[in-house]
Amino acid sequence: MKLIIAIVQDEDASRLISALMNDDYRVTKLATTGGFLRAGNTTLLVGVDDDRFDNCMSIIEKLCKSRKQMAASPITAGSAAGMYAPMPIEVTVGGATVFVMEVAQFARF
Numbered sequence: 001m002k003l004i005i006a007i008v009q010d011e012d013a014s015r016l017i018s019a020l021m022n023d024d025y026r027v028t029k030l031a032t033t034g035g036f037l038r039a040g041n042t043t044l045l046v047g048v049d050d051d052r053f054d055n056c057m058s059i060i061e062k063l064c065k066s067r068k069q070m071a072a073s074p075i076t077a078g079s080a081a082g083m084y085a086p087m088p089i090e091v092t093v094g095g096a097t098v099f100v101m102e103v104a105q106f107a108r109f
């Protein structure tokens with residue numbers, strides 16, 4: 001058995017959870033925040049048997065889209081008044097950031 005930890009964009013989370021549930025996967029949704037953008041994202045925990053792992057990864061890959069977002073960069077630009085403002089930069093977020101771990105033991109009591 002494996003534990004998939006998938007960090008996805010909030011916009012994709014609902015459709016992804018529905019697709020996984022329809023395919024009989026069990027899912028836990030966590031409301032999380034990305035360290036770089038300081039914006040909300042969604043982390044899903046999915047415990048899967050090995051023979052259903054590839055299918056689960058395909059569903060995640062298919063439903064999670066990458067999007068461009070603007071972020072304030074740590075680099076600053078000077079202004080006429082001598083003030084310094086963060087320069088906006090464009091970053092490409094997602095589709096999904098996925099970690100896969102082997103599960104040593106699984107129990108449901």
Ligand code: 2BA
Nearest residue numbers: 007033034035036037038039041091092093094095096097
């Ligand atoms: P954030 O940390 O908010 O990052 C959002 C996007 O900003 C990233 O998209 C990436 O395109 C960009 N970014 C992040 N750190 C950067 C940096 N130091 N310099 C320049 N650009 C940077 P993704 O890579 O698709 O990541 C989406 C979200 O997945 C992240 O949100 C974070 O919550 C999570 N994540 C990504 N890699 C991770 C890792 N190695 N460990 C834990 N969480 C991770």
